[in-house]
Amino acid sequence: xxxxxxxxxxxxxxxxWSSCEFxxxxxxxxxxxxxxxWLTEKHAIAGDAPAEEPGSSExxxxxx
Numbered sequence: 001x002x003x004x005x006x007x008x009x010x011x012x013x014x015x016x017w018s019s020c021e022f023x024x025x026x027x028x029x030x031x032x033x034x035x036x037x038w039l040t041e042k043h044a045i046a047g048d049a050p051a052e053e054p055g056s057s058e059x060x061x062x063x064x
Contacts, residue, residue, distance in 0.1 A: 010034050 010030035
């Protein structure tokens with residue numbers, strides 16, 4: 001059976017799925033680049049905007 005080749009989502013390099021330690025990434029570096037993109041919100045899952053909390057009509061207002 002031939003190895004299943006997939007592309008790394010970060011660098012697009014082809015890797016053997018069954019033998020790659022960092023799958024779906026080709027390396028720890030690509031995994032960390034992807035994690036950084038999620039943490040800085042360059043990647044996001046589409047969805048509804050968060051609902052406003054009651055009493056927070058102005059940004060930065062203190063509703064205590």
